[in-house]
Amino acid sequence: MRALVAGLPARARAVLALVAVLLLGAPFAVDAYVLSVLILCLYFAYTGQAWNIMMGFAGQLSLGHSLYVGIGAYAAAALFVHFDVNPWLGALAAIVLCTLAGLVIGFLAFRFGIAGVYFAILTIAFAEFTRIGFDHWNWLGASGGLFLPVKERGVTDLATLRGPPVMFYYAILALTVGALALSRLLLASRLGYYWRAIREDEEAAQALGIDTFRYKMVAVGLSAAMTSLAGVFFAFYYNNLFPEQIFSMGRSIEIILGPIIGGLGTLAGPIVGAFVLTPLADGITELMQLLGIETPGVKQVFYGVCLLVVIVFLPNGIWPAIARRLGFAPR
Amino acid sequence: MALLEVRSIGKSFRGLRAVHDVSFELADGAIAAMIGPNGAGKTTCFNLIAGVFAPDTGAVALGGRRITGLRPHEICRAGVGRTFQVVKPFPQMTVLDNVVVGALNAAARVGDAEREAWRVLELLHLDAKSQTLAASLTLPERKRLEVARAMATRPRLLLLDEVMAGLRPTEVDEMVAVFRRINHETGLTILLIEHVMRAVMALAAHVVVLHHGEKICEGAPAQVVRDPAVLECYLGEEAV
Numbered sequence: 001m002r003a004l005v006a007g008l009p010a011r012a013r014a015v016l017a018l019v020a021v022l023l024l025g026a027p028f029a030v031d032a033y034v035l036s037v038l039i040l041c042l043y044f045a046y047t048g049q050a051w052n053i054m055m056g057f058a059g060q061l062s063l064g065h066s067l068y069v070g071i072g073a074y075a076a077a078a079l080f081v082h083f084d085v086n087p088w089l090g091a092l093a094a095i096v097l098c099t100l101a102g103l104v105i106g107f108l109a110f111r112f113g114i115a116g117v118y119f120a121i122l123t124i125a126f127a128e129f130t131r132i133g134f135d136h137w138n139w140l141g142a143s144g145g146l147f148l149p150v151k152e153r154g155v156t157d158l159a160t161l162r163g164p165p166v167m168f169y170y171a172i173l174a175l176t177v178g179a180l181a182l183s184r185l186l187l188a189s190r191l192g193y194y195w196r197a198i199r200e201d202e203e204a205a206q207a208l209g210i211d212t213f214r215y216k217m218v219a220v221g222l223s224a225a226m227t228s229l230a231g232v233f234f235a236f237y238y239n240n241l242f243p244e245q246i247f248s249m250g251r252s253i254e255i256i257l258g259p260i261i262g263g264l265g266t267l268a269g270p271i272v273g274a275f276v277l278t279p280l281a282d283g284i285t286e287l288m289q290l291l292g293i294e295t296p297g298v299k300q301v302f303y304g305v306c307l308l309v310v311i312v313f314l315p316n317g318i319w320p321a322i323a324r325r326l327g328f329a330p331r
Numbered sequence: 332m333a334l335l336e337v338r339s340i341g342k343s344f345r346g347l348r349a350v351h352d353v354s355f356e357l358a359d360g361a362i363a364a365m366i367g368p369n370g371a372g373k374t375t376c377f378n379l380i381a382g383v384f385a386p387d388t389g390a391v392a393l394g395g396r397r398i399t400g401l402r403p404h405e406i407c408r409a410g411v412g413r414t415f416q417v418v419k420p421f422p423q424m425t426v427l428d429n430v431v432v433g434a435l436n437a438a439a440r441v442g443d444a445e446r447e448a449w450r451v452l453e454l455l456h457l458d459a460k461s462q463t464l465a466a467s468l469t470l471p472e473r474k475r476l477e478v479a480r481a482m483a484t485r486p487r488l489l490l491l492d493e494v495m496a497g498l499r500p501t502e503v504d505e506m507v508a509v510f511r512r513i514n515h516e517t518g519l520t521i522l523l524i525e526h527v528m529r530a531v532m533a534l535a536a537h538v539v540v541l542h543h544g545e546k547i548c549e550g551a552p553a554q555v556v557r558d559p560a561v562l563e564c565y566l567g568e569e570a571v
Contacts, residue, residue: 190435193444197432200421207381207415208484209407209436265423 004181011327027166035165041278042172048258048270049179050226056265058219059199064123066251068098068224072231073241087161094228102224106217131247148239161236168237183267261310263317272319334359334520340379340389349375351544360518364525364535368565372544373524374416377490381413382406412486414477416493422466429465433483455479471498491523495530507533
């Protein structure tokens with residue numbers, strides 16, 4: 001615990017404490033709608049962090065992270081639906097499967113020198129053909145979807161992850177905080193130095209004794225494993241899974257927007273980005289309704305303009321711009 | 332005893348003979364230089380020693396152990412540190428973090444690596460820049476950072492690829508003094524590619540001359556600079 005806040009000035013610690021209190025107390029102060037938005041914010045904060053480890057830290061661009069969300073979700077859900085397997089065990093299976101999937105993709109790419117945009121295309125390809133495969137996999141409901149039995153929503157049963165939104169809120173909050181702590185520890189470790197070196201210049205990293213293949217594999221495996229838990233969360237929170245949705249390219253893009261807007265490779269960037277973008281998307285919908293505008297596509301255009309503004313004026317993301325002011329000295 | 336043994340290494344790129352049948356030895360604790368005109372194959376030689384490419388023919392041994400065919404990181408682990416002629420800093424990392432990455436090669440913990448990095452930064456007069464992003468260094472500073480990073484890996488053999496290029500004469504003298512001191516204090520063996528003859532003459536006890544990928548001459552610096560073949564292809568008559 002102490003290692004996590006070491007080196008942070010008092011002001012930054014105060015900000016952290018305030019945010020912690022707000023997040024912990026939020027369910028008691030907000031209505032069901034706001035809570036659902038907060039859950040979505042945290043969901044993207046978590047997946048964004050998982051993606052950030054691979055791209056932000058180690059410099060490996062994945063545009064197919066929906067693959068790991070999908071496999072994780074389907075693994076835990078199928079075990080639960082078909083074999084009544086406890087979701088916590090299902091989560092273990094999800095982690096194992098997604099880590100393997102990540103390592104296979106990583107091995108193919110890194111062994112055969114596929115890098116940069118070509119690596120990104122490979123990640124898209126894997127997500128896409130998995131989507132098509134799942135569309136025809138009847139045991140998992142195929143394109144018709146896989147549904148989890150919804151029991152009494154008033155009862156909180158943490159063991160089988162059946163309960164009200166508030167339970168899911170704290171679950172995803174715990175995941176997000178855990179990911180933040182892990183990211184901070186990793187970044188300050190040998191692994192963190194190696195990843196950043198690989199991201200900055202792979203040839204120079206090799207010349208300094210770094211087995212770049214190995215550490216890139218670690219980044220992909222870890223990122224996939226973390227993302228799989230988001231999938232498990234997704235399955236048990238929404239109770240329905242469709243390959244068209246969960247494996248879609250759009251989902252992968254949603255995951256990476258938060259870290260990019262918030263600050264690629266930074267610790268808080270993915271979280272800040274998610275908390276800016278998610279309410280923005282929802283807010284625009286509300287705003288459009290308020291103004292009585294129903295022209296299709298206006299929402300997307302407005303959202304795109306907002307992204308454009310951030311990217312033009314804050315090319316390094318939102319977080320680096322506010323970090324100094326909040327007392328988080330930029331490293 | 333020879334620390335580095337290079338035995339008739341050769342390398343062709345799509346039929347172009349970059350290095351052909353080059354052999355030389357480097358005694359433990361020696362400072363040697365490799366000179367020759369542009370395109371002579373000096374950097375390719377370095378890349379063959381450092382494992383960027385495997386030689387088509389011949390072999391390289393470090394301390395009696397064959398290192399031919401090992402990958403670059405394994406050769407670094409074996410004790411060869413190298414700099415790049417076209418510098419390759421980690422631009423979005425601080426100068427200190429750049430050097431810490433190198434120091435982690437030999438250090439057991441990040442804290443030890445940081446201490447080692449500070450030591451090397453002081454040695455190369457980069458300590459005042461420790462918190463600067465490498466991206467905002469000047470070229471001479473980047474060259475020093477290359478050296479610092481390679482030295483932090485605690486090599487037995489340091490390969491320096493034109494680290495003096497672009498430095499003012501006083502800066503060259505400063506670098507020469509640093510390398511002399513390190514060589515004297517730690518017995519670090521150094522092989523440098525250099526066009527700055529001022530540095531070569533001041534540092535190297537032994538000079539290897541390459542031309543068109545082949546070794547044309549080898550010996551003490553004073554002897555090499557009088558060699559007619561070397562004068563003809565590289566130094567020119569003025570140098571004497």
